[in-house]
Amino acid sequence: MAELLTLWQSTGVANFVWGQLLMIAVGCGLVYLAIAKKFEPLLLLPIGFGCVLSNIPVAGIGGPDGLLGMIYSVGVETGIFPLLIFMGVGALTDFGALIARPSTLLLGAAAQFGIFATLLGAVALNFVPGFNFTLQDASAIAIIGGADGPTAIFLASRLAPDLLGAIAVAAYSYMALVPIIQPPIMRALTTKKEREVVMQQLRPVSRLERILFPFVVLALCALLLPSAAPLIGMLMFGNLLRESGVVERLSRAAQNEIINIVTIMLGLAIGSKLSADKFLALETLGILVLGALAFSIGTATGVLMGKIMYRATGGKVNPLIGAAGVSAVPMAARVVNRVGLDANPHNFLLMHAMGPNVAGVIGSAVAAGVLLALAGS
Amino acid sequence: MAELLTLWQSTGVANFVWGQLLMIAVGCGLVYLAIAKKFEPLLLLPIGFGCVLSNIPVAGIGGPDGLLGMIYSVGVETGIFPLLIFMGVGALTDFGALIARPSTLLLGAAAQFGIFATLLGAVALNFVPGFNFTLQDASAIAIIGGADGPTAIFLASRLAPDLLGAIAVAAYSYMALVPIIQPPIMRALTTKKEREVVMQQLRPVSRLERILFPFVVLALCALLLPSAAPLIGMLMFGNLLRESGVVERLSRAAQNEIINIVTIMLGLAIGSKLSADKFLALETLGILVLGALAFSIGTATGVLMGKIMYRATGGKVNPLIGAAGVSAVPMAARVVNRVGLDANPHNFLLMHAMGPNVAGVIGSAVAAGVLLALAGS
Amino acid sequence: MAELLTLWQSTGVANFVWGQLLMIAVGCGLVYLAIAKKFEPLLLLPIGFGCVLSNIPVAGIGGPDGLLGMIYSVGVETGIFPLLIFMGVGALTDFGALIARPSTLLLGAAAQFGIFATLLGAVALNFVPGFNFTLQDASAIAIIGGADGPTAIFLASRLAPDLLGAIAVAAYSYMALVPIIQPPIMRALTTKKEREVVMQQLRPVSRLERILFPFVVLALCALLLPSAAPLIGMLMFGNLLRESGVVERLSRAAQNEIINIVTIMLGLAIGSKLSADKFLALETLGILVLGALAFSIGTATGVLMGKIMYRATGGKVNPLIGAAGVSAVPMAARVVNRVGLDANPHNFLLMHAMGPNVAGVIGSAVAAGVLLALAGS
Amino acid sequence: MPETTLIADSLSLMAIGMGTVFSFLLLLVLLLKGMSWLAEKLAPGGVEPLLTPAQVSRNGQTADAELVAVISAAVARYRSHRRQ
Amino acid sequence: MPETTLIADSLSLMAIGMGTVFSFLLLLVLLLKGMSWLAEKLAPGGVEPLLTPAQVSRNGQTADAELVAVISAAVARYRSHRRQ
Amino acid sequence: MPETTLIADSLSLMAIGMGTVFSFLLLLVLLLKGMSWLAEKLAPGGVEPLLTPAQVSRNGQTADAELVAVISAAVARYRSHRRQ
Numbered sequence A, B, C: 001m002a003e004l005l006t007l008w009q010s011t012g013v014a015n016f017v018w019g020q021l022l023m024i025a026v027g028c029g030l031v032y033l034a035i036a037k038k039f040e041p042l043l044l045l046p047i048g049f050g051c052v053l054s055n056i057p058v059a060g061i062g063g064p065d066g067l068l069g070m071i072y073s074v075g076v077e078t079g080i081f082p083l084l085i086f087m088g089v090g091a092l093t094d095f096g097a098l099i100a101r102p103s104t105l106l107l108g109a110a111a112q113f114g115i116f117a118t119l120l121g122a123v124a125l126n127f128v129p130g131f132n133f134t135l136q137d138a139s140a141i142a143i144i145g146g147a148d149g150p151t152a153i154f155l156a157s158r159l160a161p162d163l164l165g166a167i168a169v170a171a172y173s174y175m176a177l178v179p180i181i182q183p184p185i186m187r188a189l190t191t192k193k194e195r196e197v198v199m200q201q202l203r204p205v206s207r208l209e210r211i212l213f214p215f216v217v218l219a220l221c222a223l224l225l226p227s228a229a230p231l232i233g234m235l236m237f238g239n240l241l242r243e244s245g246v247v248e249r250l251s252r253a254a255q256n257e258i259i260n261i262v263t264i265m266l267g268l269a270i271g272s273k274l275s276a277d278k279f280l281a282l283e284t285l286g287i288l289v290l291g292a293l294a295f296s297i298g299t300a301t302g303v304l305m306g307k308i309m310y311r312a313t314g315g316k317v318n319p320l321i322g323a324a325g326v327s328a329v330p331m332a333a334r335v336v337n338r339v340g341l342d343a344n345p346h347n348f349l350l351m352h353a354m355g356p357n358v359a360g361v362i363g364s365a366v367a368a369g370v371l372l373a374l375a376g377s
Numbered sequence D, E, F: 001m002p003e004t005t006l007i008a009d010s011l012s013l014m015a016i017g018m019g020t021v022f023s024f025l026l027l028l029v030l031l032l033k034g035m036s037w038l039a040e041k042l043a044p045g046g047v048e049p050l051l052t053p054a055q056v057s058r059n060g061q062t063a064d065a066e067l068v069a070v071i072s073a074a075v076a077r078y079r080s081h082r083r084q
């Protein structure tokens, strides 16, 4: 009978803690959003399932000797996984629209205001009893406004590993909500006339420009902001694999095998950080509120900068494309396209929005570099 | 001339030990079985070649600083490789037949008796002089009866790492021998009338059921047997990747890239544990005998449970499908199909045997969990 | 303002060291060669970009906590990456031509004289002030003459890690230069009549021969030169995956996923060893000179052995195929074909040159084994 | 441990083990039947409700995105070619 | 650290941060314009010299291959459905 | 180590090295000839005996298994569609 007791003491029923049950429900909720609502399923499904697995009592799957815990320490703590994903993003991204019209980088810059406004908001939350964010925490939370998953995970793993789970969940959730969050803000800030602007065709881009592009971006980064060099460097390396045209094998590996394998591992590993004591805290609520704020402010400042460019160019730039500056590639660009079509059924803004869209990726990597350099130590 | 002496002392001829030569012959034998007899070549070929490589004197390829030794410590000692393979198995497996007729789970349960009978047999062998199996050893050997490679390797790496090589070899060899071991037992235990039973068409299964399935299985496992959660969890995660329909990229990665890469590494790493002092021992002989016993008993109890269901359902269940309960997917199901066709040329049992077949996978993972929980510490 | 100062102190401009700028230029030069001149782009592009990334100040990407530094210590220091690439090479290589005409192995042997002549040259360079190569250094440099990237990296990582960067760069650069370096030497050493020799059709090779081949090579290696067993073993394992015909999945994984992923990682990691203090040294100049020497001597001795075989067989062997013995697969074989076509427009030597070409791979792995065994400790 | 204790231990392990395996899978039978009943309640009509053609195409979201990107790039290149 | 210091710190971080992001991307605008000017100098005629039609189709190799695979599978399924 | 010792060492290394490489590959020539002779004995008729069409199809065992799985799934889905 001793064995029966041992067996009973090793069951989940005998060991479940209230918080674990709640976290399993949270994990199932994430999987539900991923499958039924198509919320960034490539990340949220593994994160949700990883959360469920790690909150099973006794098994310790998320612990230091468990599968997910080991994956976390090898791939996330070291920053390797987000960087490899960034390489894949670079290999998947066509920067042609940005090269053809570099001025759209300013839209990508403006949209990063969402990050820094959120930083202030996070610190201000400390006046509310129960919140106690450090500058590092606030920086990691703020990067949600960058609307860029790997950047957020990379920064959070460096500045606030304890908040990583909540930050990653918030980042991907809000990216999925871009089609809901952005349009009202875009419509509120623009006139119908502005939304109807048909933009000039983009000029063709030569292969030489595409090959030089990674080096120009990386050179600037090396000179001004080396703390952003790992992110920008791997993004540009991936892009060079793609554009060089001589390493097709490697480009395909970066775009498929590597990014797919790493995405599974990264998602599971992040899920393992969704434990009750860290996720079921007041901070998470604050992070979710701040994240929504970040996206909204970023969208707004992007559109406002679009309006400035509309004026400055005598009406040649459709201010809607500023909303794509938050990144969330390619969802934000598609939202721009849709809102543009609503105003003028013959106005296809997709290609024009791709410029600010990919500029937003560079912009939030730069912002991450600043935060690392100033709040990092 | 000093160099000539050094060179001579570094040759294999000067360093070969009798046992290494024998083990190289064993490795070649495994490769022969894999290539000429098509014995589970995906595993046995790398295992065999890994065995050859690790038994080359001086080179130390299987040692702590050698390639195979390093792969072993990173991937097998930690349990990572079998779990990743289980994820791939989940992504490759269609549980539809099981969902359509859950009662076939009982066949999968019955066939696990092979495991526990073998456990007793292993312990009983201690009465023979020269054998000295602990309860841990016996448990790891017994799991061969589960007819499931990754489960056997996972359990053996936890309970009896010294026996891992022999256990893995036995498990895969007997899986390859399923078409030879099973039919006589199946025929001996059933009447021609029973074997001729044509089963009712399986009902279609909805997508929602397929998506809920992994959660139901995992929930039960978390409540009752968390020690099986790593195995069941990764199996169900892989299956959810497959059935969710929203992460096609990840599902393909789990089914191809990851499982292929890990299979090569796992095979080589297991091969590195086939050293003379551990494999050329009396224990190995015992393990081989017990393994054959385990398969036979599992097949028999599966078929007997099939006969019970035949009676209970008034002859609607063909008892042959019970033999598929040992798992060995999909070989056992095909054997059932073939034996069924022998009795009745219009009787296609393949789809009906898939239910107990995949039930056997879950069943042996559950059995592994029990052994881990009770014999593990 | 303190932050502005912090930010300024964290910029690259404030931290660049002269040597880093030079190394970034070197890295860009390698990328230029890879893209514009198609110099072994699969390796030189990642090496060049890795060099650029690692020489960005402050970021420390090549340091112990940086991405490339971590990849280096996991994959190159341990020897894992070159061995996995060798497995892929084996899976990609058809040894049929060698099996059909084993005597071409002698051409592969003769061409390795480039290695040992360079060893002497490297040691002789010590008479020049500023050079101070040890026997280990000289051996690692000499292996450049083997014209085989993974072998060179494997040996250098074992004997002279400090020189690894320069050696890898030299090895791949000279492999890319094979079409320029070899033809004049080949023409100088042969008469037009010799170059015009049309060789006899190769006999077909049976599947059994192809399957036995890896075991024969490995057996000899195990008996005579176990220090070469990791290299030869993985090469033959890859080839067995290919030729066994029963593990198509694994063969494809070795030929594609694994080799592509590892190539990216290996290239970046090697690039991280191109630091100013190690690369911008007199030694590098010596290595470059010695590398060119090694290729030239290897080509010459290969052709001379070809002339011996021409005489010995009464003019049945075209001596040009001896030049393919340096390996550099398949470039050297193609060069042979082209020089042959120049002499006789109906003389297709490609298949005949594949024998010595793949023999050269085995030959330089054997040479690496000798160097490891004698200079290794 | 003397052999007899070990035998006793393994006998009880066998009993408890088979008991657990059977209980587990028997419970799973019940749960799966419940699950199927629930699934039919939530989404009556079996396969259909969850997998409409519209949804199928939405499933291919990422593929879609890539397709759009590929096509736009192709169009852009085609135009640039024609102009020159 | 008292909240007010933190607020001050984050305000200065915001100012410096947005300043850096804007300066960085503004400089990048200029550099990219310079780069395009240089590229036109080095290889006049834009796309042509480096990117012939043959090369374009080679670039699109993988997407193309997947597309072909997807379409063939779809066609095969469609046909098999119609036949029954 | 003085340069001259090093030179001596490398000279002997050269001699032994080239000797080993040549011996190794010369032995390999002999072994390969033996192997081909043996292979012809074991399976006369060259390529044919080991690779009959039947075996080729058996090589595709796993592919076969997957095919069966795929087809069964497709059939099951097709049926479920038709019924409703």
Ligand code: NA
Residues within 6 Å of the ligand: A145, A146, A147, A148, A325, A326, A327, A328, A360, A361, A362, A363, A364, A365
């Ligand atoms: Na962004």
Ligand code: NA
Residues within 6 Å of the ligand: B145, B146, B147, B148, B325, B326, B327, B328, B360, B361, B362, B363, B364, B365
């Ligand atoms: Na089983």
Ligand code: NA
Residues within 6 Å of the ligand: C145, C146, C147, C148, C325, C326, C327, C328, C360, C361, C362, C363, C364, C365
């Ligand atoms: Na060579």
